[in-house]
Amino acid sequence: MNLFKLNFFIFLSCSMILFFVGIYFMYFNMIYFMEWEMFMLNSNSIVYVLLFDWMSLLFMSFVFYISSMVIYYSNDYMSEDKTKNRFLYLVILFVISMMMMIISPNLISILVGWDGLGLVSYCLVIYYQNEKSFNAGMLTVLSNRIGDVCLLIGIAWMLNYGSWNFFIYSDYFLSMYESKFIMGMVLIAGMTKSAQIPFSAWLPAAMAAPTPVSALVHSSTLVTAGVYLLIRFHDLMKNSIFFDILLLIGCLTMFMSGMGANYEFDLKKIIALSTLSQLGLMMGILGLGFMKLSFFHLLTHALFKALLFMCAGMIIHCFGNVQDIRYMGKLMNYMPITLISLNISNLALCGMPFLAGFYSKDLILEMMSMSETNFLIYFLFYISTGLTVMYSVRLVYYTMMKNYSYFSFVLLNENSKFMLFGMAGMVFMAIFGGSMMMWIMFSWESMIMLTYVMKLMVIIVIIMGAWLGYELSLMSIKNFLIINNQKELLNFLGTMWYMPIIFSYGISKKFFEESGKLNKLFDQGWSELLGVQGLYNYLNNNSNILQMIQNNDLKLIFLFFIMFMMFLYLIF
Template sequence: MNLSICLIYSVSFLFFSITLFLLSIYYMITEFSLLLEFEILSINSNSIYMVILFDWMSLLFMSFVLYISSMVIYYSEEYMHGDLNINRFIMLVSMFVLSMMLLIISPNLISILLGWDGLGLVSYCLVIYYQNVKSFNAGMLTALSNRIGDVALLLSIAWMLNYGSWNYIFYLEFMKNDFCMQLISVLVVLAAMTKSAQIPFSSWLPAAMAAPTPVSSLVHSSTLVTAGVYLLIRFNFALNSSVLMVLLFISSMTMFMAGLGANYEFDLKKIIALSTLSQLGLMMSVLALGDYMLAYYHLLTHALFKALLFMCAGCIIHNLGNCQDIRYMGGLVNHMPLTCCMFNISNMALCGLPFLAGFYSKDLMLEFMSMNYLNIYIYLIFFISTGLTVCYTFRLLYYSVLGDFNYFSLHSLNDQGLIMLKGMMGLVILVIFGGSMLSWLMFPVPYFICLPKILKLMTLIVIFLGGWMGYELSKFSLNYTLNSLNWLSSSLFLGSMWNMPFISTFGINLYPLNLGFYTLKIIDQGWSEYLGGQNLYKNMKNMSQFSQFLFSNNLKIYLTLLVIWVIVIFMILF
């Protein structure tokens, strides 16, 4: 039963993916869009419609998501083999993909919120799948960070009441200068920043690595984190220059911070997660520079090689008995040649090596940015971040694939996982040919780039410089001793995403919890008890004891009072 459910879902997703891909090509050639309206409910002339938008953009993205999902589900058959709840796992992954589908085809803020919240809820269920303390913490951080974006979307739905309907797609262009639309666009940018983990919401993305690797492969390539970028691509026409300027600054800082952090990290999955964060920053930056098509193009190419990268990492972790530390790896190319070959191809595509998928989008983005009239900060941060990408990639390759073999002498490393390899091979072909194929499809008229020779070669120079630097840095191990405390503190700061995980966990949770504890101790169980419940109880107890004393000795008291009364009268009279 378990094997068949993976196969059924995988084949059906693959079929739908191919169908949608062919449809998207047809829609692209004919410049055709389809807007479907279903009337769900009609009460007293109030109609509630479900609106669905099919255009080449949504169809192409859906076909990519479904293709990657089909490969990941097929891969999960072997990766999750032996898991007692594999049916539940496959169902959760399918719900995750369907939530993404709903978000992609929605030109309506209400249905976008349904898909958006579906992603948030199912991602929480998938992050805590292994059910241990680390998973629970990571899941809570993921869910709470994403709640901010959900609230922003809810507020934008409330502000959308000023227009005729929630179908934002009709109002974006001509309502651009309206105050309400500007406010909605700010809220949408905030929502997209939480979902796509831009500063200051970045810490949940590496924490979400607690999920099983097939989930990471899906989340970090084409679903959860790309939802924010996709939403901004759709809202692109409503964003004014000041919002885009802020977004450009934040996303460029995110790109730089993630690239820097990945160079200090030793956890294989976290390095790839920080790489995703860096690429998301790049997409957002290009979108903020004004070219949403280029951001969409990189979104698709990145989805391919990042999914493959995670699947290869999962294969390596699987073989190393769940060890994720790259310092224990090394020389894996001798033991797992096919996996390492695909790992290298996807890493090279990430670096932007010529004629692989990543090259077409990354090179075009950097050249497009060089063509613009911008300041030196943006120019430098783009190229430095690209260099850092190549740097941590070569460091990762040196530690895991090349280098010295650091694992146990007694081991069983092999390339025998046939189902996992087949799932990965389904993606590796697209990683090699996908970039050129998409560029022919999406840009029938090529970009005209006119740059001096040195600027034209700048991308390749930065790539080779970054690769050389990553290789040189890998050759010596850093000695964390007490004598190098300054170096240690700086590396901890740079390697821990500029202390963002501490701020978003301790800063947001610890101090309010401490405040709650002191409030309970001092007020609830302190002064309020002393002046409130306990004080009332004490006073009433004393009064009742006094009354009880009076009632128990009433005859004696009566006679005593009578004697006193007689004495007083006697003294007054005589």
């Protein structure tokens, strides 16, 4: 049995065990703290604390399940890669880092898993070792480094409390001045990891990683770490201005990424922007104070988003690593199982009734409609839902409805049993996972009361989004520009509101220019001549003279002998 199959069975077993233990903990409302005293230094006890409750156990179960399917899928996807075992070890390290973060109620142990995620994600993004991957990896790791620094500052400020176990101080947190600063730092850390505005540029760039990694990273591990951290800090942040900020930023991120996905042609980037949109939805509903609902959407989203990436990976694999959706079309004739899976995950993403996404998205929109929000937030929530349907329909149009536009010699097939099995495992959960988790997690203590029109708003927005998505697909972008003459507007919307330019190139450009000038003036200018290079030339010339002297030349030997004798004669 190869390593991929072995890890698949181990991870799947862990997932099943953790799932049933998590349900047991939820049913009996149990929370376990486990303390491991690592060592003692001058009466200071260094303790590693673990927290096991229904939330951490269920989340770990989902991460293990998706990881097992991704590893099984990778057995075929990475089969041509000579270093596929290294890839597997990196994925396992990635999952372990996520586990350490999930079960930590302590800021320092959270940082261990948090930094592990950042480091291993960098290694995975630069896995293909080309210039694009290196640039994407650097953007990813430096964006996440901001969050790491904020967590470190939060750790330093928690010295005032005597311990870093933030669960213990929940009653006193908001009454103390330091807590507001710590909360601000944790909020920024969560926003960087979950790629909220203005840190959104790294998420589409991270698509340079292998597709199985994208399926894992963008569903249940790296990007959800920020949301999970803020869910854990929910009790300490409620009724504060931080949740109002989170609500606005989450809604803007959701709107921005939904608009961007409608003008994108890279298959993986469309799905990445879709992930960004769903993260904005999680952050928005968390900002309204519905912590359990945000966690519920985090779990259901993980199921259908992993499947969406797996289907995209199968298509890219068959197309010889081509990711442009304009080449695709009529794929149902060549890859029926993959396209059925893609449509199931797409419909779950749109909130199709009785699929995984419906249970969380419909509930989120109805709870938001009942909340005391202003019109801007209400408008952004519903418009962003419509935009989700738009880019999903657009993706379906380009993969299924339009004519096939690639090489006429078609070699598309889906013979890979490993990849199909991995997708089948996720299809099952994308269909039944939402209803299952709904029945497990929610006890109906409150009733949703909405007017007839507000109750129908969700279905109206979905139908409008589907129609607009189809219309947008029919007219090409070129014709759209000629008709409306709105090139700048579309450029603005399609490039994530110029965010990659402003927050990556914009910040680094001036530094690069100045360092280039310094390099020209100093390193390659006078300091080169008067410094190391000058010293080298001086020593080189003198060593040539010494070399000439040390050559066994008879004339020189006689000359030195005569000079030596004259020297002795003068002295004595």
